[in-house]
Amino acid sequence: MAGWLPDLDFRVWILIAGRLLSQVGTGFTLFYAPIFFVNRVGLSATLVGVGLGVGAIAGVLGRVLGGSFADSPKIGRRRTLLLSAAVSAAASAILAVTFDFPTFLIGNLLMGLGIGLYWPATETVVADLTTIDQRNEAYALARLGDSLGLGVGVALGGGLIAATGSYRALFVIDAMSYVIFFGIVYRAIAETRNPAQAHQSMLKSWKQALSDGSLLIFTVVCTLFTTYLALLNSALPLYFANFVPTAAGRGFSTSTISVLFSSYVALTALTQLPVIRKLQGLTQPQMLIVSAMFWGAGFGLVWATGIARVMPLGWAVLALVLMAIATAAYTPGAASLVVALAPAELRGVYLSVNSLCWAAGYFIGPVLGGWAMDGTAQLAHGFWIACAASILPSILTLQYLDNRIRQEGRHYRRSDVGR
Numbered sequence: 001m002a003g004w005l006p007d008l009d010f011r012v013w014i015l016i017a018g019r020l021l022s023q024v025g026t027g028f029t030l031f032y033a034p035i036f037f038v039n040r041v042g043l044s045a046t047l048v049g050v051g052l053g054v055g056a057i058a059g060v061l062g063r064v065l066g067g068s069f070a071d072s073p074k075i076g077r078r079r080t081l082l083l084s085a086a087v088s089a090a091a092s093a094i095l096a097v098t099f100d101f102p103t104f105l106i107g108n109l110l111m112g113l114g115i116g117l118y119w120p121a122t123e124t125v126v127a128d129l130t131t132i133d134q135r136n137e138a139y140a141l142a143r144l145g146d147s148l149g150l151g152v153g154v155a156l157g158g159g160l161i162a163a164t165g166s167y168r169a170l171f172v173i174d175a176m177s178y179v180i181f182f183g184i185v186y187r188a189i190a191e192t193r194n195p196a197q198a199h200q201s202m203l204k205s206w207k208q209a210l211s212d213g214s215l216l217i218f219t220v221v222c223t224l225f226t227t228y229l230a231l232l233n234s235a236l237p238l239y240f241a242n243f244v245p246t247a248a249g250r251g252f253s254t255s256t257i258s259v260l261f262s263s264y265v266a267l268t269a270l271t272q273l274p275v276i277r278k279l280q281g282l283t284q285p286q287m288l289i290v291s292a293m294f295w296g297a298g299f300g301l302v303w304a305t306g307i308a309r310v311m312p313l314g315w316a317v318l319a320l321v322l323m324a325i326a327t328a329a330y331t332p333g334a335a336s337l338v339v340a341l342a343p344a345e346l347r348g349v350y351l352s353v354n355s356l357c358w359a360a361g362y363f364i365g366p367v368l369g370g371w372a373m374d375g376t377a378q379l380a381h382g383f384w385i386a387c388a389a390s391i392l393p394s395i396l397t398l399q400y401l402d403n404r405i406r407q408e409g410r411h412y413r414r415s416d417v418g419r
Contacts, residue, residue: 006137009129018184020145025177026171027153036167051137055108062116067352068202070121078191080121085182108272120352127339128192139332147269197345205349222357230365238373267324275328282350284337285402294326296391303384
């Protein structure tokens with residue numbers, strides 16, 4: 001293994017490769033599915049929105065079940081991952097042959113369920129196969145695999161459509177990627193749950209998790225951070241298109257926005273491991289404080305982009321650079337913190353709570369951002385100042401959480417033990 005890569009269990013590398021492959025398949029359909037079902041299948045935009053919304057609700061159920069299944073001695077991490085891959089493959093196959101709304105609805109229900117089952121289980125496997133000192137870098141590499149796979153999938157999907165015009169082929173390829181992921185997990189990854197671990201009922205497990213004050217405090221911050229990520233994907237492109245003054249008129253062109261966000265994805269992937277290594281001496285709440293500071297500075301520069309009379313594109317580039325670093329610091333640090341809080345026998349449930357925060361943030365962000373971007377220019381500009389200001393309570397909350405966890409005797413790294 002190259003010297004700059006961490007010395008991880010080979011099964012972690014296999015899982016990362018599988019995640020990369022699975023995300024390639026997701027990237028094939030991510031941006032193109034709504035276009036296909038509205039323009040080619042003939043469904044209304046409203047029905048497509050309803051179907052996607054129902055899929056999101058199924059994803060919440062999948063996350064709840066995924067965490068409980070992963071902790072169950074009868075099912076465990078491996079079988080949950082296999083179930084997730086099988087359900088997702090079936091969903092993609094159904095979407096590939098969809099010609100009406102009922103079939104579209106069934107496909108989205110299954111896809112939401114499959115994705116929901118996937119996240120708690122895969123994050124738990126990474127935790128099982130790493131030591132405390134390895135965990136931050138392991139999660140960083142897992143996120144790197146996700147980002148690279150998604151980026152490659154989006155690019156290849158666009159190329160395939162341009163060359164053939166066959167949208168249905170995208171869903172066939174997506175289904176194949178899940179089948180291959182199923183095979184990788186089935187052949188190469190044995191069950192990672194310790195059979196000696198205690199187990200309790202699903203209801204008791206969730207009651208214990210939701211009684212953990214430190215976890216609940218974290219969920220507030222986690223939901224806010226994932227709302228930031230959702231705003232980056234939903235409201236920010238609209239802001240750049242409609243509210244930024246340029247020499248050619250109001251707003252950046254579609255091609256400029258595409259380059260900006262493609263560059264953001266690439267930079268996030270490139271900085272993922274270096275950023276985590278730079279922050280390795282910090283506790284996870286401190287890492288998240290650093291992320292919050294970069295988010296705040298990034299939102300401030302977004303506001304500057306909207307009011308700048310000189311070089312607005314330069315301000316936009318700087319904003320996305322800072323947000324890429326914020327994202328690179330946040331995603332591994334958050335998962336690693338949840339694992340640090342979780343009893344070993346409840347890792348799946350705790351990581352399910354973390355995954356539910358992502359679902360909440362990706363619901364709040366588009367709604368809140370859409371409301372602001374539908375308003376006046378003054379409201380749109382002020383919205384980003386409000387986002388920048390929101391990091392202040394986040395930082396105070398994270399500082400309190402850091403002190404609380406120390407007082408509880410929970411430790412983030414081996415070097416913390418005995419403090």
